[in-house]
Amino acid sequence: MAECEHDHDGPEGLSGHHLSHALHDAEDRCVRAGERMTQPRRRALELLLEAGKPMKAYDLIEIFGEDGRPAKPPTVYRALDFLAKLGLAHRIESLNAYVACEMGERNHAAAFLICDCCGATEEVEPFAPEKVQAAASKSGYIIEAVTVEAHGRCGACAS
Amino acid sequence: MAECEHDHDGPEGLSGHHLSHALHDAEDRCVRAGERMTQPRRRALELLLEAGKPMKAYDLIEIFGEDGRPAKPPTVYRALDFLAKLGLAHRIESLNAYVACEMGERNHAAAFLICDCCGATEEVEPFAPEKVQAAASKSGYIIEAVTVEAHGRCGACAS
DNA sequence: AGCATCTCGATACATTATATCGGTATCACC
């Protein structure tokens, strides 16, 4: 999947007070949803936010323990499922990876631009949700969720 | 993923002369592309066409041998990769599955309506390719391929 | 306190996918 040999590192994630602010926001949102921001859930989100790009579940598993010890897979998968359910993170199907949500509260639906070179992704507004519904109802389908993942190269990697 | 308990069987695939016609077409297309329709490739496509809905790689592996014996995984994955490369089949990322292409020659890009109840899928025209490109270039991305998978229920399962 | 529910950690296992290697088929060219 790494299709070019550019010499740059790709995207940066959050750290310091940006990170703690984001985590605090998430906790808030969580409480308002009537859910609990437990330790493993917070840790999973923290790692995604720090990374600033999609992370594989097993990469998170490796670095999950604050003491450097890996987590058990179900711990991480449960946390990621939870974050996805709340919209705090998204699963990128075409990468088998997870990324922290970059949108605010109001965006359940998401679409992604994905750089196959450096691994960066950008979360964008879904492109034409009404067209999806229209095409679907023409075929009799009721649509509940749409995956949109556009692969290519980011500005830095394309140049 | 099976979210309803309807008592119907979902979609039918091809058989008899519809099947052989489709296979013949595919072979044609293959030759015109300067590629070879070898036995495992033909067999993989035949199974996808017969199924008429997305199939998991390991389900194909189970039934791959004409004599009832399973194939080795690389045999099937290689065949599927080839079919996908030629546009004779598509991978559905959100299902880890593969489905025969329902469009004619001219449709590299595809989008899917997917019934989470009966497993049917319908291949449709991509919804708004120009919007994708527009959104992407606003962010500096050059897009090469887009995955669009809309999940919900088909007419039969919704009713 | 007593009870229901949610969550967690751990073990084991299931599913999905790929790396590699040696042999065979096909094709272009002489």
Add this chain to the structure above:
DNA sequence: GGTGATACCGATATAATGTATCGAGATGCT
């Protein structure tokens, strides 16, 4: 028709990704 280059195949082994289950602890409700 031989010769080399390339594409393809079968087989073995292993890697990567994801889940079922179970017992214990935490949380919230009455």
